[in-house]
Amino acid sequence: MDDFNLMNDEEIIKTLAKRFEQVRIKNELSEVDVCKQGGTNKDAIHRFKNGKNINLKNFIAMMRGVGLLEELSNIFVSQTEYSPKPQVQKKTKKRVFKKNKDVNINDEFKWGDES
Numbered sequence: 001m002d003d004f005n006l007m008n009d010e011e012i013i014k015t016l017a018k019r020f021e022q023v024r025i026k027n028e029l030s031e032v033d034v035c036k037q038g039g040t041n042k043d044a045i046h047r048f049k050n051g052k053n054i055n056l057k058n059f060i061a062m063m064r065g066v067g068l069l070e071e072l073s074n075i076f077v078s079q080t081e082y083s084p085k086p087q088v089q090k091k092t093k094k095r096v097f098k099k100n101k102d103v104n105i106n107d108e109f110k111w112g113d114e115s
Helices: 009-026 031-038 042-049 056-065 069-074
Strands: none
Touching: 009 042, 031 042, 031 056, 042 056, 056 069
8 A cells, every 4th residue: 555645745646546547447437437427527537647636526526437435435534433442522623723932921012113
């Protein structure tokens, strides 16, 4: 299995495109079949196969076209859902705030024209 952590974005796209093409051929689907079943176009498939960036909507349509749409449902699934041990339910954060480490509240305020 390829380690995406060791790849740049272009290498990941090429790897995914190669896997997509293998599935398409294994399922004996033409590119036209994928377009009809998924609702995408051949240009998106060709860009993807050539390692070019495509939009998420086209990627979803291509996954639908080869019958792998359900695989996308596992991408952001929390690890706790698969954990055999029951865990305490944590409140889900709605926002993330970064702490500004450069600001010191004890520093005296100075206007820009003071020396």
